[in-house]
Amino acid sequence: MSSGEILNNIRRLRFNNGEMTQEQLAGKCSVTRQTIIAIEKGNYSPSLTLAFKIAKAFGVGVEDVFEFMD
């Protein structure tokens, strides 16, 4: 999980999905591996479209991937 307003569970979800690599996830979402790394570290907040693509890649809802902290 990353610090900041938007937390994500990408690392855990990748692990639960047969140790999916960042490269594989990037391929499924049509982005670069660097973008997945940036999102995973919390350095970049993805657009809604990309957030839905990531959730779809894991077969879960967006709220299972991202959490908004007040």
Next chain:
Amino acid sequence: MSKLERNSCIELASVTISVPIFTLMMHYIARENAKGLVFILITVVIVGITLFACTLAEKKVIERYDEREKKIKFKTFRWSAYVFVGYVMLMSFGAFFTVGGAGTIEVVHLPIFFVVGCFIAQLAQTAMTIILCNTGADDE
């Protein structure tokens, strides 16, 4: 090195190569004492075609970037615009106050002054791109 960094370095190399070529061309047309409507039209056509080709090529490259890379690209472009404006201000007022209002700056230096500004702006953009790609500090 990411695709974005590589392309930015290629752009910097292109601008770097074009500066001496442009300077040589300026030297030639200054020697010919080029002035008047015909020379303006020739310049507008050459510059227009070059800019159009570069814009199309750049558009195709940007279409291949993902959303984060596009954000970095536009952010660095904005910064390079600030650098260019800063350079123009510094050089204009700097020249005015160092040479003086009554001094003489040859008009042949003005286009070169502009092209050097483009080079400095591109250098700033490439440096920013490399920094943002490597620090991940690209979030708005």
